[in-house]
Amino acid sequence: MLPRMGRGPSTPQPITSQPVSTALLTDHYELTMLQAALADGTGERASVFELFGRRLPSGRRYGVVAGVQRALDxxxxxxxxxxxxxFLRRDEIVDERTAQWLATYRFSGDVRGYxxxxIYFEHSPLLxxxxxxxxxxxxxxxxxxxxNHDTAIASAASRMTWAAGERPCIEMGSRRTHEEAAVAAxxxxxxxxxxxxxNLEARRRYGVPTGGTSAHSFTLLHDxxxxxFVSQVDSLGAGTTLLVDTYDIAEAVRTGVEVAGPGLGAVRIDSGDLADLAHRVRAQLDSLGAHDTKVIVTSDLDEWAIAGLASAPVDGYGVGTRLVTGSGKPxxxxxxKLVARADDDGTMVPVAKRSADKASVGGSKRAHRRLDASGTALAEVVTxxxxxxxxxxxxxPLVRGGEVVGREPLDASRERHLRSRGELPIVARQLQPGDPVVPTEHPS
Amino acid sequence: MLPRMGRGPSTPQPITSQPVSTALLTDHYELTMLQAALADGTGERASVFELFGRRLPSGRRYGVVAGVQRALDxxxxxxxxxxxxxFLRRDEIVDERTAQWLATYRFSGDVRGYxxxxIYFEHSPLLxxxxxxxxxxxxxxxxxxxxNHDTAIASAASRMTWAAGERPCIEMGSRRTHEEAAVAAxxxxxxxxxxxxxNLEARRRYGVPTGGTSAHSFTLLHDxxxxxFVSQVDSLGAGTTLLVDTYDIAEAVRTGVEVAGPGLGAVRIDSGDLADLAHRVRAQLDSLGAHDTKVIVTSDLDEWAIAGLASAPVDGYGVGTRLVTGSGKPxxxxxxKLVARADDDGTMVPVAKRSADKASVGGSKRAHRRLDASGTALAEVVTxxxxxxxxxxxxxPLVRGGEVVGREPLDASRERHLRSRGELPIVARQLQPGDPVVPTEHPS
Incomplete structure (x- = not known):
């Protein structure tokens, strides 16, 4: 494991944030459709909507479901x-009947999903x-x-953590994406x-462990x-991570070990040829007796860069831009899509549009994953x-009669991901573009 | 102009949203650096930070500054x-001295910027x-x-609106990005x-005009x-936009004009070969006497697709995914970067790191745009x-002594963009990748 980067107890303590209405994070047309459907009576028709992807982002072998708990929130x-x-009334976005309907809106239906x-694939009914x-x-x-946001980040992150193997990946991309997207990422x-x-708000809101020590500006601030380094070690202890590439790396490593002693927690390299530098720095640390001092690398890493550093003496990867932008698939x-709705007599009717290249499959869906005797996934079976x-x-089940029933702790989701990823054929770990590693059988 | 898509007054009325603390949308290391700098006294050193890009996203000819007013918020x-x-105290993220300092934190310095x-280029000192x-x-x-978020979106958007010429572009990408990023986008x-x-929240919060009529689900909901179409026209009037590609486009256009009359506002095509379909639909509308009915196209459009439709009879472009993901540059x-800070005796010292490929230029900057006699930009002059x-x-000036002085209405920013883009050499409008159209002269 990494040395502690910053102080803090091992168990973060999330605090529930203030409830904020999500009702206007909504496209205008949802409310104009609503108005027309309330007026003609079809708004009360029982309906089934399905949230799914017609395909994985191009070249991706699998996707990772994320955002479920945020969606329940x-x-x-x-x-x-x-x-x-x-506001909706004054701007005449909806008529009075619709405004009154919205004023007492509360979802009273059912939601189930992954x-x-x-893991998910093409046509998996995520919700x-x-x-x-x-x-x-x-x-x-x-x-x-x-x-769309959270699965994109998780799908990229999963490739990175798989490429990193036992070495920890540290998320540090907050500054490269929208400030609230950063928390979700x-x-x-x-x-x-x-x-x-x-990201501190991710710790406060969700209990994600955080870490951090210093930037180049801290070095430049000092004479x-x-x-x-003396200031940082005084403040954060010898177990801290010193950033060593502000001026000359070899000199910084020597100074760092002199200041912190051979118990220095880690050094961080944020520029240059990381594989070459990691070897040099590792050798230098060893020659200084700092055998337990870790080498952390950061600087535009992605899953390919991480894989390329597998044989370098690196103890942890800091990943920023490429993580928060979904590693090319943001x-x-x-x-x-509406997949079924009631007729006037209450009979449910499967529905689907026939638009070119965007056809959908009507009817409410279920999904199972067929596994072989060894527990390896063979097919995504959507029925x-x-x-x-x-x-x-x-x-x-996630919501029943309007009541959320699908809550779980964040660590349960994290453990599920490892377990589910472990069911994939090993080719899923390859980074080259390819088809989904598990084919989807679905009604069509 | 487009027909009205949804009801509403022509002047949106923004409402100030509840103030929410932004203080934890912050990397952990900012606070550990702070703690060490408060402890050793350097935290009080006068400092100058600069926000800039070492280069434009690859291939981009210019960038567009956005987010300024959000940053002031x-x-x-x-x-x-x-x-x-x-929370910071309980999780031992900072020590008691730092916690007390943060409790009364209020920025009291100055901010100036673009x-x-x-428009901005390489090394433009944005803040x-x-x-x-x-x-x-x-x-x-x-x-x-x-x-990083808002400039990415605005920079992509500017290419799209330039490619669209006089035809309006409509932003409809909320569903493809984080729900709060969507508002900012x-x-x-x-x-x-x-x-x-x-996006309705963008209208409420910032006064951005909105529009919307219906999705495929609305058609599928009905028998x-x-x-x-009858329901939509009853609810929203004949000036509405009917979505015509749920089943058969020619039949839908015929039905739409029958239902709404030749005063039908617009039809929207969301799939298929848009250029070909636009020609067919235009001809059909004309043959039905609906000469003023507009043709709106949507479906994974970006600046290249928009440019490719320039000769098609299209009256407006709806843009989603590619806009909110920065058209490849999210x-x-x-x-x-810290570019200057005081010494012990108060003298300001320019500072810069020397990391490989990431060197910066010390000292507080100004910037001017040199124009030729015709008003065309020749150089970005950073001094x-x-x-x-x-x-x-x-x-x-944006902030003076901690007080925000740089407020302006959103339309002022929008007008500035058009004016400033108009100063660029016309080659800036080309969509091919290339170097920045205006070179930056900067101290180094």
Whole structure:
């Protein structure tokens, strides 16, 4: 493991943040559709929406479900405040009937879906939302925002942690993405195996472990690098991580060990040829008797760079930009489609559009993962509701009658991810672009 | 212009949202550096930080500044609440002295920088933050998050609106990005010339015009497409936009004009070969006497697709995924570096790291844009503070003594962008990758 980067107890203590309405994180057209459907009576038709991806982002072998717990938060907080309803009324976005309907809105339906950390493939029904059309359609935008973002980050993170093997990955990309996306990214990366994050709000809100020591500015602030190192070690202890590439790396390593002693926790290299530098720094540390001092590398790392450093004497990877931008796939292409709705007599009718290249499959779905005798995944089996089970059941209840029933601790999602990833054929670990490693069988 | 997509007054009425603390949208190491610097006294050294990019995202000819007003909001809201300080104390992230310092934190320094909507290039000093090291360093993460995200979106959006010419671009990417990033993206796109957004919170919070009518689910909800169109026209009027590609486009267009009459506002095509379909639909609309009915296209558009549709009879472009992901450049590579700080005797000393490939230039900067006699930009002139002016001054005061002085309405930023983009050599409009169209002269 890494030396502690910054003080703190080993068990973070999340605090529940203030509930904030998520109701306007919504596309305008959800409310115009709602208005028309309330007016003609179809808004009360029982409906089934499905959240899924027609394909994985190109070249990806598997995807990782994330954002489930955030989506449950968003559903609970999907209430229109008086101020919000007044805004919609004043701007004439909706008519009076719709404004009154929204003022008492509360999702009362059912949601089931893949739990957080689970692996997913093409056409996996990540969420199935059942309720009236009116109550289910308005959730579309915020559910897609959360899933498209969080799964993109977790899917990239999983490739990185798999490439890193036993070595810890540290998420430090907050500054490269929207300030709230950063909090969600830190959380999603943790689900997919990252050891910790730099993001303090992710620790406060979700209990993700954090770490951090110093930047180049801290060295530049001081008259000499030695002054900076002395100050840092005085403040954070000899177990801290010293950043050694502000001026000359070899000199900084020598100074660092002189200042902190051979018990120096770690050094961090943030520029240059990291493999070459890691070898040099490791040798220098050993020659100085600092055999337990770790070498941490950072600087535009991604899964390929991490894999390329496998044979270098590196003890941990800090990952920023490439993690928070999904390593080239910053969004997941997930959609939210009406797949069934009631007729006038209450009979459920499967529905699907026939648009070119965007056809969907009607009907409420279930999903199982078929495994071989050794427990390796063979197929993602998506069936219409009611078909016989074929493999491990992938879908769990999340909301029943408007009440959230799918809560779980973040570490449960993290453990599920490791377990589920372990079921994949080993080729899934290869970084080259390819087809999904597990084919999806689905009704069509 | 587009027909109205949804009801609403022409002047949106923003409402100030609840102030929320931004103080924990911060990397852990900002606070560990702070603690060490407070302990050794260097935290009180006068310091200058600069926010800039060493280069534009690869192939980009220019960048667009966005997020300025959001950054001012974030600075004002950068206060540690009692709950936040207690969290930092309980988790031992900072020591007691630092916790007390944070409890009364309030930025008291000066900030100047490029105003929102301005064009920027390599080494443009987008922000110059002056204060003590302690008060300026802690703003690093949140300022970078805002600038790296919002400039990435605005820079992509500007290419799209330039490619679209007089035809309006409509932002509809909320579902493809983090739910709060979506709000900021809608705002940044508007700064860079988008006509409107689908995002309701962007309207409420920032006054960005919104529009929206219906999705495929609305058609599928009804027993027939005609039922859906009748319902929509009853609710939103004949000036609405009907989505015509759920089943058969030609049939939908015919039905739409029958239902709404030749005064139908617009039809939207969301799949297939858009150029071919636009020609067919235009011809069909004309044959039905619906000469004023507009044709709106959506479906994974980006600046290249928009340019490719220039000769097609299209009246507006809806842009989603590619806008909110920065059209391949989802982040801007901006950094926040200490460039000068006081010595023990108070003398300001320029500072810069010498890391491989990441060297920076010490000293507080100014910037001007040198123009030729016709008003076309020739060079970005970055100088050390105090050098003579050479062109149009690019830097304005934003915060003075901790008080925000750089507020402006969103439309002022939007107008500035058009004006500033108009100064660029016309080659800047080309979409091919290339070097920055205006070279930066800077001290080094």
């Amino acid at each position: 968003a559903i609970e907080a999907f209430r229109f405040t008086d101020e919000q309803v007044e 739990p957080e950390g689970e 199935v939302v059942e309720g009236t059309f009116a109550e289910a359609v308005v959730l579309e935008t915020v559910l897609l925002s959360i899933y 830190a959380r999603a990366a943790y689900v997919a195996g990252f050891a910790r994050t730099s 000499t690098e030695r002054d900076a 969004t997941s292409g997930l959609v939210y 219409l509701d009611g078909a016989p089970a074929d493999g491990r059941d992938l879908v769990v | 974030a600075i004002e809201a950068f206060r540690f609440t009692d709950e936040q300080v207690e 105003p929102e909507g301005e 110059v933050v002056e204060g003590t090291f302690a008060e300026a360093v802690v703003l690093e993460t949140v300022l970078l998050s805002i600038y 809608a705002r940044a796109a508007y700064v860079a010339g988008f006509a409107r957004t689908s 027939t497409e005609r039922d859906a 982040t801007s590579g901006l950094v926040y 050390l503070d105090g050098a003579p002016a050479d062109g149009r001054d690019l830097v304005v």
